[in-house]
Amino acid sequence: SLRKQKTNTIGVIVHELNSNFITSVLAGIEKITTEAGYDLIIAHSSESFEKEAANALNLFHKRVDGLIASLAFDTKGLDHFRAFEEKGIPIIFFDRVEEKSDCTKVIIDNYKCGYQATQHLISQGCRKIVMVTASLKRNVYAQRHKGYMDALFDNNIPFRKDLVLIKDLSEQCGVEAAMQIMKMKPLPDGAFITNDFSAAVCMQTLKDHGIIIPDDIAVVGFNNDTISKIIEPQLTTIHYPGIDMGEIAARNLINHLNGYANIKQTSTIVVKSDLIIRKSSLRNNSNSKNRYPA
Template identity: 70%
Template sequence: MENGKEVTIYDIAKRLSISAATVSRGLQDHPAVSKKTKRKINDMAYEMGYRTNQFARNLRQQQTKTIGVLVHELKSSFITSVLAGIEKITATAGYDIVIAHSSESAQKEAANARNLFNKRVDGLIASLSFDTTDLDHFQPFADKGVPVIFFDRVEQTGQNTVVVIDNAKCGYIATSHLIEQGCKRIAHITSSLRRNVYALRHKGYQDALADNNIPFDESLVVISALSEQAAVDATTQILSMKPLPDGIFVTNDFVAAVCIRTLKEQGIRIPEDIAIVGFNNDAIGTLIEPALTTIDYPGMDMGEIAARNMIDHLKGVSPIHHTSTIVVRSQLIVRESSLKKQYP
């Protein structure tokens, strides 16, 4: 950069007494330019502080080489692992990512979607907020032919490409495990049933009860936010139940950890009095005492799969089919918090 001004190919051409077209071709490693001339051009470009205007070049090619990522929060270790998976794939493919988060607000989600659309992202990978009720704000992407892939929190209407785990099956496995440990009165701490992840885990919980001839009791289901105070309040609600549950299936590990702490403060033994299963396999699950039984939710895999499908589509390798559902593997990880059987 000379005198604070951005160096152009014309400045390089003037210094080398060659045409700007030759400089341009040399910087792009064009075969028509000799190796010797290319070396001269690149050496001079480096010496003068020339920076390739990748943005302008991409716009000329009708792409920005950026992918928008819209998430509902950034504090979750699950979301962090998804972002790591996305970035691993996009960086290798030469794409940048632009991250926006809705803070669980449909209004902010819509504003962020509009902003990412105006930034001309080549594609969008999104997870919906708690109170999103329609997908109208994603319609401009469809109208312009910009691909959108939803992950984790999605609308499973068959109209979109989604990357999910089998939430109903996981809810069933978690609840069945508690039943196998001898639990007969199982509470369920969950979140907004408007979101697919919580509605399907709830369905799995109900199905496991039904298959084991345990009547479903709506009073044992506690709908909670995912904050610490909401988790304390949910646990307090459970402590007021008569009789106390002997098992709890919690659809979030952080909430499960707060639940265990709050129960222990009230003299409840885990798992002797109440066995607990969480969900997500967050790091906190191995830090609490007793360690938390949970469902492994491989965020890194989910991010990689979503990004790989997006990149393949953008490169024309494997076009996205708008009705496809990609299911990522998941499994139960058994730890001390649920092992009631070892305490006769």
């Protein structure tokens, strides 16, 4: 039987809390849910499938009216959300989603972003491009990686597995990546690091060892976090529209709750992202415009 009594609460499960991107998504969600008179219960999985499943169960027992979620690194399948489906409680997934599922998803075109970032480095004369990314099991990283590989292929640059460093995208990861890059002979001339914080730490470590950015290595990050404007040189990055993503996810969920949208009609919503070009990657002194809409 469908639950009839509303609690006017919406559950949100995120994979971390210490990222600018997640903070902006939460701000977007909160703006819309507050306007619609809902309270939020926020849980975070710390990148653990077990914790995510426990969060889901906990929010189910707290009788939330709907759920918005972004999946942990190692989440496989969506069985732990089945209780919600059976009770007709709508779920919207954002950013990290299960691609094969037929739930409503709010994403950016990660493939296009990976392609653009790599193509930009190639346009700056880079030929040996390192990619630092997280687990390729997760859709966002797998898609960025595919974009990177295809851009190399389209430019007749052979793909080299040894140039792809799989990390957890933490602060330590930026230091480790820099150390690994410096051991590569000859030194790579480009790096696409799929998180601005890791990219900034990596750049700083390379600079501390006398490597000049962008002359020796051109660097592109991902997310357009505040740090990308503070680090010297400023970091070329992909603007990731967190607030928009949060607002769209919340609006869709509330439409379901208000009966404007049938929970069975699901869709994939792609939010616009941009490549923002700054000094960390410009080697040709070409006066390229500093934004390519994705």
